[in-house]
Amino acid sequence: MNRQTRPESLYEVFAHREITAETDFWVFRIPELGEPSPTTGVAIMPVGQATSLSEIEEEARGLIAGWLDDDSVAEEIQMIIRLVDGDDGQSAEE
Numbered sequence: 738m739n740r741q742t743r744p745e746s747l748y749e750v751f752a753h754r755e756i757t758a759e760t761d762f763w764v765f766r767i768p769e770l771g772e773p774s775p776t777t778g779v780a781i782m783p784v785g786q787a788t789s790l791s792e793i794e795e796e797a798r799g800l801i802a803g804w805l806d807d808d809s810v811a812e813e814i815q816m817i818i819r820l821v822d823g824d825d826g827q828s829a830e831e
Contacts, residue, residue: 747815750797752790753823763787765797765818770804793818 752765764786771782785800787793794816802811 746810747817748797748801750793750816750818751821752787752793752818753821754790755786763790763793765793767797767801767804770801 748767748769750765750767752763754763755761764784766782766784768782771780773779774781783800783804785796787796797816797818798811798814801814801816802808
């Protein structure tokens with residue numbers, strides 16, 4: 738999954754909280770980086786998790802840099818973090 742990006746790239750990160758009796762963490766996805774599988778055509782979406790809301794940005798930077806296979810872009814990435822209801826993608830503000 739090697740996509741090229743400009744250092745000034747802006748990414749939207751969609752995050753929601755997963756809470757069960759055993760877990761409490763944040764799951765996030767970055768749809769802009771998703772692409773079809775070369776073998777099946779099914780969309781592949783970069784997804785990550787963080788233990789707190791404040792960790793999402795750092796974890797998302799690492800995921801973006803890894804997805805792009807370029808660690809040097811991690812500090813130059815700008816992002817908007819949107820909180821959503823579950824993984825259906827609906828914005829919590831809506």
